[in-house]
Amino acid sequence: MLPADRFDKEGFLRDLDDWEPSVAQQIAAGEGIELTQAHWELLNLLRDYYAEFDSSPAMRALVKYCAVKLGKEKGRSIYLMSLFPGSPAKLGSKIAGLPKPENCL
Amino acid sequence: MVLHTLNASPNSAAFRDCLAAIAPGDALLLLGDGVYCVRGATPACEAILRCGAQLYALDKDARAAGIIATPDTVTITDMTGFVALTARYPRQLAWY
Amino acid sequence: MSVTVTGKKTLVVIRHTPYGSSLARAALDAAMAMAAFEQAIDILFLGDGVLHLMPDQDSAAIGVNNVGKLLASLPLYDIDSVYVDAASAAKYRIATYDTPIAGQFLDQAQIQQLLSRNDHLLGF
Numbered sequence: 001m002l003p004a005d006r007f008d009k010e011g012f013l014r015d016l017d018d019w020e021p022s023v024a025q026q027i028a029a030g031e032g033i034e035l036t037q038a039h040w041e042l043l044n045l046l047r048d049y050y051a052e053f054d055s056s057p058a059m060r061a062l063v064k065y066c067a068v069k070l071g072k073e074k075g076r077s078i079y080l081m082s083l084f085p086g087s088p089a090k091l092g093s094k095i096a097g098l099p100k101p102e103n104c105l
Numbered sequence: 106m107v108l109h110t111l112n113a114s115p116n117s118a119a120f121r122d123c124l125a126a127i128a129p130g131d132a133l134l135l136l137g138d139g140v141y142c143v144r145g146a147t148p149a150c151e152a153i154l155r156c157g158a159q160l161y162a163l164d165k166d167a168r169a170a171g172i173i174a175t176p177d178t179v180t181i182t183d184m185t186g187f188v189a190l191t192a193r194y195p196r197q198l199a200w201y
Numbered sequence: 202m203s204v205t206v207t208g209k210k211t212l213v214v215i216r217h218t219p220y221g222s223s224l225a226r227a228a229l230d231a232a233m234a235m236a237a238f239e240q241a242i243d244i245l246f247l248g249d250g251v252l253h254l255m256p257d258q259d260s261a262a263i264g265v266n267n268v269g270k271l272l273a274s275l276p277l278y279d280i281d282s283v284y285v286d287a288a289s290a291a292k293y294r295i296a297t298y299d300t301p302i303a304g305q306f307l308d309q310a311q312i313q314q315l316l317s318r319n320d321h322l323l324g325f
Contacts, residue, residue, distance in 0.1 A: 198316065
């Protein structure tokens with residue numbers, strides 16, 4: 001378990017290098033989410049996005065990126081909402097160990 | 106038609122970029138450091154007079170800077186005049 | 202190009218260097234935030250702003266985001282029209298084929314037309 005002081009007040013990792021799969025499970029558990037294969041597919045996609053664009057996506061960009069990388073069926077906000085309820089880009093980024101998306105107002 | 110506002114001295118990239126972007130029918134309002142662009146008989150002033158825009162300078166800023174004698178084609182205006190210009194021109198772009 | 206409720210288009214004009222101040226990042230944040238809310242956004246890189254389009258940027262060591270990489274994500278925000286001041290690009294030897302995102306290179310007259318064609322202008 002990563003101690004609480006490794007997270008900021010919104011629960012995002014202060015140091016992105018602290019992230020590993022067990023940390024993702026820890027953050028997800030705190031949000032009441034049990035990670036399934038579908039979740040992992042999206043978490044990996046978010047980490048790919050961050051590596052490619054040096055930023056966390058806003059919802060609009062995430063939906064489009066999913067459509068490009070995973071196909072049209074998954075590139076829909078309702079699919080993302082079903083996995084990461086509320087604000088999928090923000091919650092997904094948090095669990096994937098990425099910074100909070102800038103354009104998530 | 107665009108209302109350009111320039112708040113930078115003639116020795117700046119903003120000045121050059123702004124002059125290059127002005128089209129006939131535009132207006133140019135000088136404020137802050139931009140008022141130095143209409144110090145009479147300077148190369149910058151010559152360039153401004155040739156740019157084809159309606160020219161305005163903000164009175165208080167010009168006075169503060171010591172810009173007292175400006176070419177006749179430059180209209181000295183106040184904040185109320187500035188507001189009227191923003192109403193007359195549908196688009197506005199700030200250069201600084 | 203996306204259609205907004207009002208149908209109005211905004212052109213974000215970026216004139217400053219990417220790493221010299223916080224202005225550039227503010228400009229891109231504004232553009233992307235507006236696009237995230239389905240506003241129709243185009244971007245014009247003008248003057249020193251063309252330095253955003255330098256190839257091979259690597260900002261990791263100065264602790265800020267890589268602007269080149271960030272630009273590559275603009276199509277995902279449906280910002281599809283990126284315009285570049287061709288004269289300034291030439292001054293810095295920035296070639297059309299070498300930029301992090303494809304842009305349309307414009308001469309002075311085309312830039313003037315672009316400015317008068319958009320409903321809103323936002324200068325940074």
